[in-house]
Amino acid sequence: MHKRRFLIALSAAALLGAAGCSRPLPPHAYTADEAAALPVEYALLTPPPTVPGAIRRDHPAHVIVDLEVRELVRQLADGVTYTYWTFGGTVPGLFIRVREGDYVEVRLHNHPSSKMPHNIDLHAVSGPGGGAAASFTAPGHTSTFAFTAMNPGLYVYHCATAPVPMHVGNGMYGLILVEPKGGLPPVDHEYYLMQGEVYTAGRYGEPGLQAFDPEKAADERPPYVVFNGSVGAVSGDGALQARTGERVRIFFGDGGPNLTSSFHVIGQIFSTVYPEAGMGPVEHNVQTTTVPPGGATIVELTTRVPGNFAIVDHALSRAFGKGALGLLAVSGPAMEGVFSGKLSDAPYSGGLFEGYHENVAPAPLAAADDLPPGAPLTKAIQLKRGQRVFNASCIACHQANGKGLPGVYPPLAGSDFLRERGVRSAVIPIKGLSGAITVNGKTYNNLMPPQPYSDAQIADVLTFVMNSWGNDWGRVLPDDVKQARAGLN
Amino acid sequence: MIPLRILLLGLAAVPGATAKVAPGMARIPAGAYAYPISVAPGAPTLHVPAFELDVRPVTNADFLEFVRARPEWSRSRVVRLYADPGYLGDWTADFEPGPEAPADAPVVNVSWFAARAYAAWRGKRLPTIAEWERAALAGFAEARGADEPAYREATLAWYAASLPTPLPAAGRGRPNFYGVRDLVDLVWEWVEDFNSAEVAGGVTCGGTGEGVRDFTDYPAFMRSAFRSSLRASYTLPNLGFRCARSLPSSS
Numbered sequence: 001m002h003k004r005r006f007l008i009a010l011s012a013a014a015l016l017g018a019a020g021c022s023r024p025l026p027p028h029a030y031t032a033d034e035a036a037a038l039p040v041e042y043a044l045l046t047p048p049p050t051v052p053g054a055i056r057r058d059h060p061a062h063v064i065v066d067l068e069v070r071e072l073v074r075q076l077a078d079g080v081t082y083t084y085w086t087f088g089g090t091v092p093g094l095f096i097r098v099r100e101g102d103y104v105e106v107r108l109h110n111h112p113s114s115k116m117p118h119n120i121d122l123h124a125v126s127g128p129g130g131g132a133a134a135s136f137t138a139p140g141h142t143s144t145f146a147f148t149a150m151n152p153g154l155y156v157y158h159c160a161t162a163p164v165p166m167h168v169g170n171g172m173y174g175l176i177l178v179e180p181k182g183g184l185p186p187v188d189h190e191y192y193l194m195q196g197e198v199y200t201a202g203r204y205g206e207p208g209l210q211a212f213d214p215e216k217a218a219d220e221r222p223p224y225v226v227f228n229g230s231v232g233a234v235s236g237d238g239a240l241q242a243r244t245g246e247r248v249r250i251f252f253g254d255g256g257p258n259l260t261s262s263f264h265v266i267g268q269i270f271s272t273v274y275p276e277a278g279m280g281p282v283e284h285n286v287q288t289t290t291v292p293p294g295g296a297t298i299v300e301l302t303t304r305v306p307g308n309f310a311i312v313d314h315a316l317s318r319a320f321g322k323g324a325l326g327l328l329a330v331s332g333p334a335m336e337g338v339f340s341g342k343l344s345d346a347p348y349s350g351g352l353f354e355g356y357h358e359n360v361a362p363a364p365l366a367a368a369d370d371l372p373p374g375a376p377l378t379k380a381i382q383l384k385r386g387q388r389v390f391n392a393s394c395i396a397c398h399q400a401n402g403k404g405l406p407g408v409y410p411p412l413a414g415s416d417f418l419r420e421r422g423v424r425s426a427v428i429p430i431k432g433l434s435g436a437i438t439v440n441g442k443t444y445n446n447l448m449p450p451q452p453y454s455d456a457q458i459a460d461v462l463t464f465v466m467n468s469w470g471n472d473w474g475r476v477l478p479d480d481v482k483q484a485r486a487g488l489n
Numbered sequence: 490m491i492p493l494r495i496l497l498l499g500l501a502a503v504p505g506a507t508a509k510v511a512p513g514m515a516r517i518p519a520g521a522y523a524y525p526i527s528v529a530p531g532a533p534t535l536h537v538p539a540f541e542l543d544v545r546p547v548t549n550a551d552f553l554e555f556v557r558a559r560p561e562w563s564r565s566r567v568v569r570l571y572a573d574p575g576y577l578g579d580w581t582a583d584f585e586p587g588p589e590a591p592a593d594a595p596v597v598n599v600s601w602f603a604a605r606a607y608a609a610w611r612g613k614r615l616p617t618i619a620e621w622e623r624a625a626l627a628g629f630a631e632a633r634g635a636d637e638p639a640y641r642e643a644t645l646a647w648y649a650a651s652l653p654t655p656l657p658a659a660g661r662g663r664p665n666f667y668g669v670r671d672l673v674d675l676v677w678e679w680v681e682d683f684n685s686a687e688v689a690g691g692v693t694c695g696g697t698g699e700g701v702r703d704f705t706d707y708p709a710f711m712r713s714a715f716r717s718s719l720r721a722s723y724t725l726p727n728l729g730f731r732c733a734r735s736l737p738s739s740s
Contacts, residue, residue: 083651117717138715161718162710162714163707163710212649214645
């Protein structure tokens, strides 16, 4: 939904005096008389990606929010249109900013051209349905209700009319910021972003006016996952803009209706995250933050290097192929030393790590039966294959030198426990071993899980163990393992 | 042989096809109906006796006859309690629908009280939710429209489309299995028990959906939500109605 094609529904701000400043705040909410005594103000609502300016009042007000529901055909992607259901003509809906302690009067106007009844559930409301039933409105009607914004934070609002996933999927979600009394720390830019899914009947990119697909919604299989309502809404002309050396705050919400966002800006680290958009302790130096549907976050970052920084849901199939891709365009001089860019490009013909992979990396585990048909199973073959199994599994505990770790993992090298048992040791990798055992006079009490290997592989690895690090205790053959396994059943 | 077989199947498949049906009406056979939304979980399935339903919605020309006969229902004389100020708002004058309300287009901007009065004047009544929904359960070709992608798509397409002005003529839509037209692709329609508790429950007003029978029947949800947003005096530019008739008890 390209912001420039939208009517910008701005209510005129009218601050009618500040008579309430000296009056002490009520402890919780307002009585009718108290509410009537508050100065009245019309909320300035802004379309994405813009955010109303910080509230400068130092006292509560009776804030009137006029929100008009419109059902509008708009561009979803190049050549693709969709009938959006909107709060204020945009997806996400207009941004609402009030102050902690404000008495907020919500007037929901459902345009007469609407097919559907609609309502609003504001997560900032303490009350049944977040105001949903109180605001349930037929086409051509207006509903009014009020609440006290008692809890500071950033909250999702959405339509809650059945079928709810359809109303939300068609674009009926937005954000309301209940700014803490002391305000948020000043930054250079504030932006408004929301993620949402669109369940079109056609595949991604299929041209024409697309219908809603109830089955894809029920199965949570959206062809589109987008930022701010449409593919490309937050790139090109719509990209978020900043200069280097600036602080940027993003109010980010997930409208859903179904998918959790892994919100990430490629090539940036969030210097501050308000986890789940609450006003408790903040997190610093966050790469990716999780935002559930019906949830929000506030992230801040500092621009240090110019360039284009992709904004994504780091569940990357959504970014590359479903539309969850935006852009933060940073201009200006780079802060020196932060990032070099490419310094050189030279030919490379290999050889820098000659021998490294052969010596260090474990050899790939061979298939159990890689002997040519009819070839005899020699001890040499068993030792070679057994070493592969050992390196793939046993080495982690018993160590490359077979000595284990003192007091934790028993030794295999020179182990009286193994020597006495001989081929009967096969039961150990087959079914695992737990409980106290004594090896070379020392007690070990740990857990070895069963090893998921074939009879031939277990015969090989035991042969390897019984003929390494000075051990010389003979071979174990696949039939020995087979018998040991049969004895367990 | 083949045409005869189709004819016989046709007779067998449309109950009442051999009985006399009122002109302009279609017979909907008796059957079961379960509300998609129910306040009481496990609410019983209703038995809906056979009834007759207008093949098309009431038009402006039809309604003009009514207000001429009953001028207390004309635009300037209607009692405000029975119709809000938008009543017949697209008409030019009391007895003149005018260019925005073509004679053959469905009448809209009428209240439930007015729709009811019209039906009574015609010797009919409004259909109940169960009756209306039973008629709309049928697809174009089958008694179960849910199994018919074309029917489902047509229904969903209407919900997504803007309302044309003026409205197209009534009675031109593709007939459904029972021969009823325009049920799901022209205008919303008043029903007798639009404010029934069965549809005013939690789901439509932001609840969690307890008691929902079929979460995938989105059109039924939308109709339920729409009905539950209404009051009897409301008049909307996309809301009309059609009439129903019970069968004599002998049939």
